[in-house]
Amino acid sequence: MSVASEAKTGSRIRERRIDLGLRQADLAQSVGISASYLNLIEHNRRRIAGRLLGDIARSLDVEAALLMDGADREVLEQMQAAAVHAKSKAEIDRAEDLASRFPGWAELICEQTRRITNLEAKVQELSDRMSHDPALAASLHSVISSVTSIRSTASILTSDEKLDADWQNRFHKNIHDDAVRLAGNSESLIGYLEAPQETLIGNLPAQLVEEWVEGNYELIRSMETSSRAVDDVVGEAELDGAASLLLTQYLDEAMSDAAVMPMSEFAREAKKRDYHPGELAEVFETNLSAVFRRLSVLGPESGHPPMGLTVCDASGAILYQKIAPEFGLSRAGNACPQWPIFEALGQPGRPVEREVVLPTAPKTRFMCYALAEQTISVLNEPPIIKATMLAIPNPSEGAKPPLTVGPTCRICAATDCAARRELSVLTSA
Amino acid sequence: MGKRVLLIEDEPNIIEAISFILSRDGFTVHTHEDGETAMEKVRATPPDMIILDVMLPGRSGFDILRDLRADPITAGLPVLMLTARGQTKDRDLAERLGADHFMTKPFSNSEVRDHVRAVLEA
Numbered sequence: 001m002s003v004a005s006e007a008k009t010g011s012r013i014r015e016r017r018i019d020l021g022l023r024q025a026d027l028a029q030s031v032g033i034s035a036s037y038l039n040l041i042e043h044n045r046r047r048i049a050g051r052l053l054g055d056i057a058r059s060l061d062v063e064a065a066l067l068m069d070g071a072d073r074e075v076l077e078q079m080q081a082a083a084v085h086a087k088s089k090a091e092i093d094r095a096e097d098l099a100s101r102f103p104g105w106a107e108l109i110c111e112q113t114r115r116i117t118n119l120e121a122k123v124q125e126l127s128d129r130m131s132h133d134p135a136l137a138a139s140l141h142s143v144i145s146s147v148t149s150i151r152s153t154a155s156i157l158t159s160d161e162k163l164d165a166d167w168q169n170r171f172h173k174n175i176h177d178d179a180v181r182l183a184g185n186s187e188s189l190i191g192y193l194e195a196p197q198e199t200l201i202g203n204l205p206a207q208l209v210e211e212w213v214e215g216n217y218e219l220i221r222s223m224e225t226s227s228r229a230v231d232d233v234v235g236e237a238e239l240d241g242a243a244s245l246l247l248t249q250y251l252d253e254a255m256s257d258a259a260v261m262p263m264s265e266f267a268r269e270a271k272k273r274d275y276h277p278g279e280l281a282e283v284f285e286t287n288l289s290a291v292f293r294r295l296s297v298l299g300p301e302s303g304h305p306p307m308g309l310t311v312c313d314a315s316g317a318i319l320y321q322k323i324a325p326e327f328g329l330s331r332a333g334n335a336c337p338q339w340p341i342f343e344a345l346g347q348p349g350r351p352v353e354r355e356v357v358l359p360t361a362p363k364t365r366f367m368c369y370a371l372a373e374q375t376i377s378v379l380n381e382p383p384i385i386k387a388t389m390l391a392i393p394n395p396s397e398g399a400k401p402p403l404t405v406g407p408t409c410r411i412c413a414a415t416d417c418a419a420r421r422e423l424s425v426l427t428s429a
Numbered sequence: 430m431g432k433r434v435l436l437i438e439d440e441p442n443i444i445e446a447i448s449f450i451l452s453r454d455g456f457t458v459h460t461h462e463d464g465e466t467a468m469e470k471v472r473a474t475p476p477d478m479i480i481l482d483v484m485l486p487g488r489s490g491f492d493i494l495r496d497l498r499a500d501p502i503t504a505g506l507p508v509l510m511l512t513a514r515g516q517t518k519d520r521d522l523a524e525r526l527g528a529d530h531f532m533t534k535p536f537s538n539s540e541v542r543d544h545v546r547a548v549l550e551a
Contacts (some may be wrong), residue, residue, distance in 0.1 A: 141484055144513035145440045148535035152446035155538045161453070174442040300492060325464070325489055364486045394465055394487060 009053075012067045012100050014042035016060045019101055031055040066103060075099055075106050082113035134328030135407035139189050146182035150175055188424075205242035207331075209250060210321060212237055217299060220251070224258040250320070253293070260286045261294045270298060275305070275392055277369050278351070288351055288371045292390035296322050308366070308391040310341055319386070326364040327391045330408050337419045338405045341389035344370035348385055355395060357402040359414040365402050367395035431455040432549040435476035437467050437493065438511065439485050447480065450538045451545060464488035468496050471503060478548055480541070481528075483512035483519065491522060498527040507548045511536065 017027050028038040031052065040046040048056070049068075057064035076095055083090040099106035153171045157163065163171075213220065216237075223233065230251040234244055261284045273279040277291045284291070296309035308324035318331050329335040335342075340354045352370040372387035406412030409422045434451055438444050439462045448458040461470040465487030471479070479497070483490035490510060497503040510528040512519055523531045530544055 141513045144534050145443065148513075149440060149442035149446065151535045152443060152450075152538050156446060156449060167449070170445070174445060178442055300488070301495070306488070306492075325484075326486060 008044065009048060009068055010042045010044040010046070013048075013056060013060065015097075015101050016062055016067070017042075020060060022060075027056070027059055030059045062103070066100060075103075075110055078110040078113060079106060082109055133331065134323060135330045136189075136192060138326075138407060139185055139192065143182060143185045143189065146178045146185065149178045150182070153178070205240070205246055206318070206320060208239055208243040209246045210323075212239065212243075212247060213250065213322070217297065220254060220297070221263060223251070223255065224263060230255065254297070257286075257290050257294050260284055260290065266294055267298060267302065267304070270295060270304070275307075277390060287373075288369070289373060289388040292369060292371070292388045295390055295392075305393050307393070310339075310389045310391075312341060312345075312387050314345060314372075314385040314387075316342060316345070324391065324393065326358060327366060327393070334408045336406045336408060336412065337421070338403060338417070339389065340368040340370040341372075341387050344372040344387050344389065345385065346372075348372040348374060348383075355398045355400070355402040356391075356405045359404050359406055359412060364393070365395060366391040366393055367398075368392075431457050432478070433457045433459065433474070433476040434478050434480060434545060434549075435471065435474065436460045436480045437464070437470075437485065437490070438462065438480070438482040439464075440482075446538070447541060450542055454542060454546070456545065456549070462486075464490070464493060467493050471497070471506075475502075476506070478507045478509070478545060480509045480511060480545075483510060483523075491526060494523070494526045494528060509541075509544055509548075 017024065024038055024042070025035040028035040031038075032055070033052070037046070041048050053064050053067065057067055060067075076099055079095045079099060080092050082088075083092050083095070095106075153174050157168065157171050157175075219233065222228070223230075230248060233251060234248050237244070237247055239247055261280075266280070266284070269280060269283055273283075275295060277288055277295060280291045280295070281288050292309060296307045298304035298307065300306040306324045307322075308327035309320070309322040310318060310329050311320040312318050316335070317333065318329060318335075321328060321331070329339060329341075338356070340352045340356070343354070344350070344352045349372070353367070354370075355365060355367050357365045368389055368391050370387060370389035372385050374383045375386050376384035404414045404417065406414050406417075409420050409424060412420075412424050414420075414424075431454075434456050436444060436447055436451075436458060438447070438460070441462075444460050444462070448460060451458050459470070459474055459476065461467055462485075464485030467485070467488065481490045481493060485493075490512070494508060494510065497506060497508060504527075507529045508527070509530045509532065510523045511532050511534060512523075513534045520531050529548070532540060532544075
């Protein structure tokens with residue numbers, strides 16, 4: 001307790017007494033002292049402690065500590081933070097007075113602030129989830145598309161204009177088909193949203209980095225030919241500690257890749273060789289994973305196909321992902337095991353080349369190249385393995401039929417999949 | 430033959446509904462489902478207006494809009510964008526890229542029809 005705080009004990013007693021509507025003489029009598037002595041105490045001319053303080057606190061129905069120390073420091077800080085957060089015009093310098101005189105209200109302000117902060121964090125978490133979870137985004141898009149179709153079709157059927165029987169039957173069938181799809185998607189969304197999402201919070205720094213990279217491709221390309229230091233760029237990105245470290249690692253790696261594969265020459269060779277990573281690795285005498293990363297940053301605005309990239313560790317946890325149209329693995333640890341990146345994890349050092357197709361969008365095919373590599377070797381320690389997968393959209397027709405891959409088993413429409421680990425709500429509906 | 434509308438959308442039942450209401454209104458409606466080859470379709474059958482979905486297989490509607498505005502032949506073509514995502518950033522991006530109008534799904538048929546009429550019968 002500070003000296004300054006103790007010096008205001010008498011003032012707090014006086015304020016509390018007045019708030020309760022007690023006369024000075026009545027309070028003094030209740031604790032066995034004279035009114036004049038109480039007056040000296042209330043004007044801070046006599047110090048008070050011990051049993052007398054306790055008696056006065058009991059008469060005033062308040063904790064003795066509150067009279068001695070004033071409002072709890074933590075409560076005061078929370079009240080002040082609440083005012084700042086809400087950009088309120090509350091009198092911050094009077095917070096201690098309020099807390100001392102009305103401790104219950106002060107605690108209510110703090111509790112409300114905690115709840116608001118938690119709710120805002122939850123909203124942000126959900127918002128981030130919708131932005132960064134391709135499986136969820138795809139499901140939501142499907143729901144909205146079904147609803148739109150049903151609304152439009154129903155509007156035609158209920159309009160005043162006469163419709164011939166063929167059109168009526170056709171539109172009725174369309175509504176039925178969309179309603180069935182909507183029912184399945186709604187159920188899958190509910191199941192998906194109810195699933196625990198703790199891993200999402202853990203991945204947040206990586207997602208912040210991915211978001212920053214997505215919005216700063218021009219800057220990253222300009223770094224390749226300018227003398228801008230990675231540390232300067234990371235500093236300007238204003239990301240928190242963990243995300244900053246990841247961004248530094250990303251940019252260091254990107255600049256190393258650029259040194260071996262200068263962009264203009266690389267872009268030219270990539271187009272010439274139809275983006276084949278094996279051929280490019282030979283031309284630039286570098287490893288396949290570096291070529292995968294380099295291909296993924298070729299800009300669609302320059303006429304290159306929008307390629308996706310996924311990097312994961314040996315557990316399958318996604319370390320980095322560049323999402324492309326219709327491409328993106330679920331970060332919730334339950335991605336489809338058929339993706340070639342997981343096949344590569346099973347055979348480190350051996351590249352995988354496989355064409356895949358999505359079950360819900362039969363026109364969307366990808367040629368995937370994946371490779372798992374040992375990144376760190378320590379004697380008598382298990383190897384540290386990282387896998388990288390590149391997905392190139394709409395490849396030319398291959399000799400073999402493509403492998404079907406999905407978002408996650410629970411909401412995957414694929415039938416007869418040997419790798420399925422749980423029933424899909426779409427096929428069981 | 431009425432004014433030509435090109436509908437670039439991959440949902441078959443939405444295509445059928447919009448085509449029906451616009452055809453009934455006297456417009457000639459062409460459709461295309463694939464984002465990757467949409468620009469080829471625009472060049473092969475030049476429309477008077479485009480209704481463009483954002484989420485398409487192959488290429489997004491935003492990329493197609495960017496190409497339309499970059500080509501002097503199609504730069505002035507009226508474009509109505511449709512999207513299932515109503516976030517402010519999508520609307521802002523559509524405006525920045527030069528969309529004339531932006532509608533979020535689910536929309537009403539009369540909204541679409543009234544906008545097409547306003548653009549093509551002005």
